[in-house]
Amino acid sequence: MPNSSRPNIVVFFTDQQRWDTTGVHGNPLDLTPNFDRIAQSGTHFYTTITPQPVCGPCRSVMQTGLYATETGCYRNAITLDPSHKTLAHYFNVAGYETGYIGKWHLADIEHRGAVPVEQRGGYKTWLASNLLEFVSDAYDARLYDNDGVEHRLPGYRVDALTDAAIRYIDGVKENPFFLFLSYLEPHHQNHTDSYPAPEGYEARYRSRWLPPDLLALGGTAPQQTPGYYGMVKRLDEAFGRLLDALKSMGIADNTVVIFTSDHGNHFKTRNGEYKRSCHDSASRVPMAMCGPGFDGGGQIRQLVSLVDLPPTLLDIAGITIPEQMQGHSMLPLVRNPQDPTWQDDVFIQISESQVARALRTAQWKYCVVAEDADPWHDCDAETYQEAFLYDLTNDPYELHNLITYTSHQHIAEEMRARLLHRIATVENAHPTILPPETYVTFGQMTGSTTFPYIPTDLTDPR
Missing domain, CATH: 3.40.720.10 (Alkaline Phosphatase, subunit A)
Structure with missing residues (x-):
C-alpha cells in the first residue's frame, strides 16, 4: 500500500x-x-x-x-x-x-x-x-x-x-x-x-x-x-x-x-x-x-x-x-493470505463472569477458569482449572464440551502448553493449570458446562 x-x-x-x-x-x-x-x-x-x-x-x-x-x-x-x-x-x-x-x-x-x-x-x-x-x-x-x-x-x-x-x-x-x-x-x-x-x-x-x-x-x-x-x-x-x-x-x-x-x-x-x-x-x-x-x-x-x-x-x-x-x-x-509466519492461534482474556483465559485455533477452543478468583476484583490468577475444550471443525457452535474426555487429553495437553506460553508472553505471568479431577470415556457425557453470571454493584455498567 x-x-x-x-x-x-x-x-x-x-x-x-x-x-x-x-x-x-x-x-x-x-x-x-x-x-x-x-x-x-x-x-x-x-x-x-x-x-x-x-x-x-x-x-x-x-x-x-x-x-x-x-x-x-x-x-x-x-x-x-x-x-x-x-x-x-x-x-x-x-x-x-x-x-x-x-x-x-x-x-x-x-x-x-x-x-x-x-x-x-x-x-x-x-x-x-x-x-x-x-x-x-x-x-x-x-x-x-x-x-x-x-x-x-x-x-x-x-x-x-x-x-x-x-x-x-x-x-x-x-x-x-x-x-x-x-x-x-x-x-x-x-x-x-x-x-x-x-x-x-x-x-x-x-x-x-x-x-x-x-x-x-x-x-x-x-x-x-x-x-x-x-x-x-x-x-x-x-x-x-x-x-x-x-x-x-x-x-x-x-x-x-x-x-x-x-x-x-x-x-x-x-x-x-x-x-x-x-x-x-x-x-x-x-x-x-x-x-x-x-x-x-x-x-x-x-x-x-x-x-x-x-x-x-x-x-x-x-x-x-x-x-x-x-x-x-x-x-x-x-x-499474502498464506503468510506462513502469521499466528495460528488467538488469545482471549475473560473477566466479570469468571477470571478465565482461552486460546482458539482453527480447530480447537480451549478455556481455563480460576474458580477461586473474584471475577470483579481479580484480573488474573495463580491457578486455573481446565473448563472447556471444543472441536470447532465438527462442533462449530460449541455444543459438546470435550474437556473431560479421555480421548481428547492429548489435545488438552497441547493447548495447555500453548496457552501457558501466551499468558507468559502477554501478561509476564506463569500460572498453574490443573486438569479435570475426573475423566469420562466418549459417549458418557454430552452438553456444555456453563457458568452463572453473578452481578456485583447493579449500578455498574453491564
Whole structure:
C-alpha cells in the first residue's frame, strides 16, 4: 500500500454484534447486504476474535493495541490511564484530523455522559458519551461535544450518529482524517434489558431463523433476537449511507473503512447475560475492510484478533508501529493470505463472569477458569482449572464440551502448553493449570458446562 497517499480511515464499530448476523457467514435473513458486499469486493477477515468479550476492556485494547490486563482496564468501570498513548495520539502527530463519535466507555464511571478532556484519548473532535446506554435511548440520542455541551440528536440513535459522522467527514475532508465511529447498537438497552429496533423492524424478524447454538440452548433468543436483528439491519443501512456519503464527496477511493464489533452475544445461554464467555457466540465478531489496499483482497481465513487492528490502522497510514503494541499489522497478511509466519492461534482474556483465559485455533477452543478468583476484583490468577475444550471443525457452535474426555487429553495437553506460553508472553505471568479431577470415556457425557453470571454493584455498567 502506498503510504504517500495518506488515506483517510473510518472505523465503523458496532457493539455486541455476532459474527453470524452477516450473510457471508450464512445468515439467511438479508440483514447485512452492505457488509456482505464489502466483504466480497474488499477484504473479509473470516475469523476475527475479540481479545476480551466485554465492552470497556475490548475498547481499551482497540485504542492502545495492548491487551486489557496491560491497559489496566481488565473489566468495565476502570478508567483508561491517560498516560497510555492511543490511536488518536499517533494520528495527531502524523498530521491527521482525529474524531470520535458515539460510545466511549473508558472514562471514570461517574462520568456517564460528558467526558473530561484528559480522558478522551487525545481525539481532537469529540461528540460522544462515556456510557451511551445510560444517558440515551433508541430515539433519544444524547452526545457531548468538545466543550461538554449536551447535544440531543434527532432520529433513531443509529441514524443520529451516522448523520453526525457524515457532517464531521464533510467538514474535514480536505485533510487526511481518522474517525472512530462507535455505535451502541445492537447492544441491549440496559434499563429495559431489551433490544429496541427502529419502529416496524422487530416485527420483520419474529419467529425467524436462529443459529444452531441458540436453537439448542434457548436462553432469551426467541424473545430478543427479533429486536436484535432489527438493530443489525439498521446498522447495515447506516453503513451503506456512510459509504454512499464518501462516494458523493469524491473521497471513497482514498478512504479505508473498517467494519467490526467489540464482541458477540450469546443471549443468556452461556451465563446469566450476553457476553463474558469464551464461546464464539461471545468472542467472534464480523470484520471487513474496503478502500485502497483492501479492495479485491478476498477472504482471509487466517485467524486475526482485534488486538491486531490498532497496529494495522497505523500501518495503513504509514505511521511507525510502536514496539509496545502487542498485536501485529494485518497488511502483510492481506498481501499474502498464506503468510506462513502469521499466528495460528488467538488469545482471549475473560473477566466479570469468571477470571478465565482461552486460546482458539482453527480447530480447537480451549478455556481455563480460576474458580477461586473474584471475577470483579481479580484480573488474573495463580491457578486455573481446565473448563472447556471444543472441536470447532465438527462442533462449530460449541455444543459438546470435550474437556473431560479421555480421548481428547492429548489435545488438552497441547493447548495447555500453548496457552501457558501466551499468558507468559502477554501478561509476564506463569500460572498453574490443573486438569479435570475426573475423566469420562466418549459417549458418557454430552452438553456444555456453563457458568452463572453473578452481578456485583447493579449500578455498574453491564
